[in-house]
Amino acid sequence: MGSIGIFDSGYGGLTILDGIRHLMPEYDYIYYGDNARAPYGTRSFDVVYEYTLEAVQKLFAMGCPLVILGCNTASAKALRTIQQHDLPLLAPDRRVLGVIRPTAEAVGAITHSRHVGILATEGTIRSESYTLEIHKLFPDIEVTGLACPMWVPLVENGEYAKPAADYFVRERIEELLHTDPLIDTIILGCTHYPLLINKIRKFCPPTIEIMTQGGYIASSLKDYLVRHPDMDARLSRGGTVQYFTSESPERFGENASIFLSTSIKVKALSSPPRKGVVRPAPE
Numbered sequence: 001m002g003s004i005g006i007f008d009s010g011y012g013g014l015t016i017l018d019g020i021r022h023l024m025p026e027y028d029y030i031y032y033g034d035n036a037r038a039p040y041g042t043r044s045f046d047v048v049y050e051y052t053l054e055a056v057q058k059l060f061a062m063g064c065p066l067v068i069l070g071c072n073t074a075s076a077k078a079l080r081t082i083q084q085h086d087l088p089l090l091a092p093d094r095r096v097l098g099v100i101r102p103t104a105e106a107v108g109a110i111t112h113s114r115h116v117g118i119l120a121t122e123g124t125i126r127s128e129s130y131t132l133e134i135h136k137l138f139p140d141i142e143v144t145g146l147a148c149p150m151w152v153p154l155v156e157n158g159e160y161a162k163p164a165a166d167y168f169v170r171e172r173i174e175e176l177l178h179t180d181p182l183i184d185t186i187i188l189g190c191t192h193y194p195l196l197i198n199k200i201r202k203f204c205p206p207t208i209e210i211m212t213q214g215g216y217i218a219s220s221l222k223d224y225l226v227r228h229p230d231m232d233a234r235l236s237r238g239g240t241v242q243y244f245t246s247e248s249p250e251r252f253g254e255n256a257s258i259f260l261s262t263s264i265k266v267k268a269l270s271s272p273p274r275k276g277v278v279r280p281a282p283e
């Protein structure tokens, strides 16, 4: 029996953990934020893959039978390789799930104009993962992606509620809606962005639906566990959460308590210095 592991490059995955715990408070969770190496959004495929695999292995070592990559950048750049290449070798009985597919599944029922905007990190936008996943399910939807490279640093540095953040939020929203004025739904395709939701709403016309991911990931996970009772039976149910960070636990605790509006205990989990890891060749 083990906890559900939730991984993010930093604080953003707390918005996913929050959504999941709201729906399924009975399970045990281990959250790991790689704050020491955030942001991931501007890093190469190889580096994001290397860091993400390392995090998954840490969560496996702590006994998690199931790990959620609560990070769009990691889901876009590392999930498929980990699922297809690493899991069969490392831990064939464990599972790693991401956040892009469940979000893509949900958008079809939300957009009426069939024009959807994606705001995400540079890595997620460049990977085109959202466009590909949405088109697999809803080929009629027009997808416009835009990277917001300043938004994660605003959140990681605790600047997301300050007036200075207005400029960076308004400028990206205007750019997106200028590119496609028919957009009626915007996916916040980065787990950090819900922290900017008040500012995003301020600069978006009220007719636009803004999708944050926590609730959708939670319903999709619940559905997954119903369809996989063997995995469900391996998950412990004590209602606990343990928090780990690769940076300062004190700093994580202070910032995380703003996100979660409760105080938490955090432990350190160090990241080894970067070594050259060779990505498997595509099959």
Ligand code: DGL
Residues within 6 Å of the ligand: 008, 009, 010, 012, 013, 038, 039, 040, 041, 042, 070, 071, 072, 073, 074, 121, 124, 152, 189, 190, 191, 192
């Ligand atoms: N929160 C992550 C995401 O959902 C990435 C943030 C970052 O580290 O750049 O994409």
